[in-house]
Each structure stands twice: as C-alpha cells, then as structure tokens.
Amino acid sequence: MIEVRNLSKSFGEVVAVDNISFNVARGEVLGFLGPNAAGKSTTMRMITGFLPPTSGTAIIGGHDILKESLKARNLMGYLPENAPVYGEMTVSSFLDFCAEIRGFSGRNKVQRKNEVIEKCFLKEVKHQPIDTLSKGYKQRVCFAQSIIHDPPYLIMDEPTDGLDPNQKHEVRTMIKEMSKEKTIILSTHILEEVEAVCTRAIIIAKGKIVADDTPDGLKARSPLHGTYRARVSLTPQSGEDRLNALKESDGVKDVEVLARRETQLDVRIYPAGQLSANDILGILTNAHMEIESFSVEEGRLDKVFRMITT
Amino acid sequence: MNRAWRNIKAIIAKELKGYFGSPVAYVFTIIFLLLSGFLTFSVSHFYEAGQADLRAFFIWLPWIFLFLVPAVAMRLWAEERRSGTLELILTLPIRLPEIILGKFLAAWLFISMGIALTFPLVITVAYLGNPDMGAIIAAYFGAFLMAGAYLSIGALTSSLTRNQVISFIVSVVICLFFVLAGWAPVTGALRGWAPLWLVNIISGFSFMTHFVTLARGVIDLRDVVYFFSVMGFMLFANAVVLQNRRAV
Numbered sequence: 192m193i194e195v196r197n198l199s200k201s202f203g204e205v206v207a208v209d210n211i212s213f214n215v216a217r218g219e220v221l222g223f224l225g226p227n228a229a230g231k232s233t234t235m236r237m238i239t240g241f242l243p244p245t246s247g248t249a250i251i252g253g254h255d256i257l258k259e260s261l262k263a264r265n266l267m268g269y270l271p272e273n274a275p276v277y278g279e280m281t282v283s284s285f286l287d288f289c290a291e292i293r294g295f296s297g298r299n300k301v302q303r304k305n306e307v308i309e310k311c312f313l314k315e316v317k318h319q320p321i322d323t324l325s326k327g328y329k330q331r332v333c334f335a336q337s338i339i340h341d342p343p344y345l346i347m348d349e350p351t352d353g354l355d356p357n358q359k360h361e362v363r364t365m366i367k368e369m370s371k372e373k374t375i376i377l378s379t380h381i382l383e384e385v386e387a388v389c390t391r392a393i394i395i396a397k398g399k400i401v402a403d404d405t406p407d408g409l410k411a412r413s414p415l416h417g418t419y420r421a422r423v424s425l426t427p428q429s430g431e432d433r434l435n436a437l438k439e440s441d442g443v444k445d446v447e448v449l450a451r452r453e454t455q456l457d458v459r460i461y462p463a464g465q466l467s468a469n470d471i472l473g474i475l476t477n478a479h480m481e482i483e484s485f486s487v488e489e490g491r492l493d494k495v496f497r498m499i500t501t
Numbered sequence: 502m503n504r505a506w507r508n509i510k511a512i513i514a515k516e517l518k519g520y521f522g523s524p525v526a527y528v529f530t531i532i533f534l535l536l537s538g539f540l541t542f543s544v545s546h547f548y549e550a551g552q553a554d555l556r557a558f559f560i561w562l563p564w565i566f567l568f569l570v571p572a573v574a575m576r577l578w579a580e581e582r583r584s585g586t587l588e589l590i591l592t593l594p595i596r597l598p599e600i601i602l603g604k605f606l607a608a609w610l611f612i613s614m615g616i617a618l619t620f621p622l623v624i625t626v627a628y629l630g631n632p633d634m635g636a637i638i639a640a641y642f643g644a645f646l647m648a649g650a651y652l653s654i655g656a657l658t659s660s661l662t663r664n665q666v667i668s669f670i671v672s673v674v675i676c677l678f679f680v681l682a683g684w685a686p687v688t689g690a691l692r693g694w695a696p697l698w699l700v701n702i703i704s705g706f707s708f709m710t711h712f713v714t715l716a717r718g719v720i721d722l723r724d725v726v727y728f729f730s731v732m733g734f735m736l737f738a739n740a741v742v743l744q745n746r747r748a749v
Contacts, residue, residue, distance in 0.1 A: 275589045293594065
C-alpha cells in the first residue's frame, strides 16, 4: 500500500502541490491525470524521494520516505519523466549498473539483466551505446531499469511518451500483466490509456485533487452519459414529420440533430427517465425511423476532463 | 559496510565508462602530457639546467592543474542535473555520500592515471643522471594529493549549477585564490603591509605552500593533512549542497 499524506510542495511563492492525500492498494493501477503543471510529476518526485516535500509525507509499504528513505526506495521502481539514462553506457552495462545498485550480483545479476532485456525487447540493441538509440528504445531502457528488481511498487511518469502505437500497446500490456501482483501509479495525458490500463483515476489541477474515481465513474459524470446516438435514414419528404414525431414521443426528453444529410440523419436522444436501449429502439421504430446504427453513449473522458479542470 | 563499498565501486565503474566513452578522457590526457612535456623541456630548459631532478616538471603542475582539473570536474554533477539522470540516481537505493565518494574517486583515479603517464620523464632523468628517487616519489605523491584538492573544489562548483561552463569558471577562480595565496610574488607583496602572522595564515591556506615542500621531496605530515582537509571540507560541502536541494 502506498499512503500519500497531506503532501505539499511550494517553490518559493508558487504552490505546486497543495495538501494531497490518497491511498493506493495492491492490484490497483492508479492513473494521474491533469493539465500540464498541475503537480503530477512533482507529486511523483516526492513519493520517490527525489524532491523533499514542503510538508506531509508518503509511506511506501510501511516505510516513510522521509524517515526510512533507503528501505522505501528499495521497494520502488521509478520511471522518471523524459526517461533519463546514462547515454555513454551501452544498454547492457547500464542495466548491469542498475542491477548492481539494486543489490544483485554474480550469476543472479546477469540472469535478471537478460530477463529484463528480453521482456523489454532490447535484445538487438544490447551492446549499443544508449545515446545512439531512438526515443522509443531509450524509453524502454529506462522502463527496464524500473522493473529489473521486480519491485512491488511502480511509479511511472508518462510511460508511453514518445512511443509509436505498437510500442504503446506492448507497454500497456506489460503494465496490465504486472498490475496483478503490484501497486502501480502512472501519470499520463493519453485518456485512452486511462481506459485501457487504469483501475482508478485521480485528476489533479493546480496542485489539488479534483476527482478520484474509476474511469467508468468519471465517464458517468458526463452530461451525455446515458444518451443514445442513432443514425437513421429517411426520405426528404418524410424527414421533418418523423423527426417531430420522435420529439413528441413518450419517453423522449429531447432530440438533438448532430448531422443532417440527404438521406441520413444523425441524432442524439435524451431519454426522459430510466429507459433501456430496447425502449429507445422501440420508440425509434414507432416513429417510422429506419435505423442504420445505434449506440449507447457512455460519456467521453476528454469532455469530462475538460469539464472538471476548466 | 560491504554494501556501501560495492555501491561505490559500481559508481566508479560507471563514471570511468563515461569518461572513456567520450572524447573528454583522451583530450584531457593528451593535452596534459603535451603541455607538461613542453613546459618541462622547452620552457624550463630541463636539459640545459643539467639537474638530476624533476623540479622543472613539478613546478608547473599547480598551473596546469588550475585549468585541466576543473575541466574534468565540471561535468561531475552539472551533467547529471542537465540530462535528468540526477533524478534517476537519487531515487535508486544508494546513499548520497556513496554517490559523492564514488564520483570523486573515479575522477581522482582518472587524473592520477594521467599523472602516472608522465613516467617517461622519470625514466629519462634516471637514465641521464642519478636523481634522488625518494624525492621524486614524494613529489608525485604531492601531485596526486594536490590534484585531489583541486578536484574536490571542482566537484563542489559542479554541484551548484547545471551549466558546465559556470562550474569551470567559478572553480578556476576559487583554485586561483588557493594557489596565489602562497605564490612568492603575492606573499612578497603582502609582507609589505601585513603583519607576518597574517601572511603566514594566508599562505598556509595555499596549495602552493604545501605542494612546494612535497615537491622538494619532504613528506611533512602537515602538508598531507592540509590536502586531505581541503578535500574533506569540499566533499562535505558538496553533500550539503545536494542534500539541501529544494528544487530539481
């Protein structure tokens, strides 16, 4: 369990992180969302022990980062923003160094190193100086060092930053697999990543927590949640009447026309009261609408995000 | 204790890989050897003087170190800060003193290798004459110590900034004060208006004062203690600077 208790950080007059508290348990993947300069990276830097907090603390696996810094750091793997690595070293010697500091030696160390090289698809570039690698590879090298000691706690700052869609998929799959046995906190700007990987999301803005919920829970906050989208085909003659008939129907609060074409209409239906998709389908058929496609709106994270942070 | 030493060794290995993985190491070593050779033979007239000692060589070291050692030290911490790897290494389970010591020892080792590569001079003087080998060894010992002292100042200035150029310049200026405080023309001028005890205190702070004795072949414990004290103080200050970072 990671317990963040009243964590605050000020740089002179500027309050970057304002009294943040939350807990993360084993098996959870917590996504940190927020506009730039919201305080995500600063919070992570305090949890991992890089920056001293102005007040408050973080407790990792029972060890206070301020009082038992070394023990806490032993339990964490950290992937900092921009994936810093020692450029002049080769992938192999860099991971060797990290493994050494993590307490491994001899054959065990070599084994761990090779395992993580395989896992992160670094085999072809094993002996290349890291400076000569592309951003994607550098990111994977830094990712590799964060998991080389199989830590119970993983803190990752934008883990898929700069990766192509295939690589993003690989990393997300790895994270999901690891999440069963670990406690993971990751920060991201990519909302689809939150839906794909996270079990829980915290939105931070201006140093404060403004939302703490599951991705589905956040989506439900959208005013469009629970509405229905339909694409219907009509003839120009019957179009308007049928639309009005639909608007008048029992159970329909409002109909919003999203797009109008020659023989097609995209509409959003706001139900009046608790109606199932089946009911709405029935209403559409009764209004003599020919349905081309139909979907239930869950709500969009980016709209909810904008709603909450502006 | 074992753990600490293993970490320090790992840091030293990493640092040395860094030096030799870039042109820095080779440029430094070659320039140092060429410069010291030139100054010894052409400017100090080593052959013409006809003395079986290496005074002609050692007398230049404080001035050569003045520029070359800060050039090695400037990347020690400034580079880590600039590239973001400070964030990586400070979140690894390693103590700050272990990192500081590892980096310092690696740099010292590297500079010592450069100094050791001047052994052809020793062979030359031993072949041409009958030098006091003990005095030469003592002088080399003094050179190693003095290099360490310069390095510790450079490490401190490097930890204060992200910018290697600033680190270099500030470090050169500080080292210059340390050298000039005991340089004959300066102490001569001071004696003109300051009381003797003050002049002695000021020159007592100088690298020059303490190196000159060692260069002559006299290993005075006070000089050894002096150099280690400078290194100890500067490394301690280095730790304080890094420990008390309030921002990245």
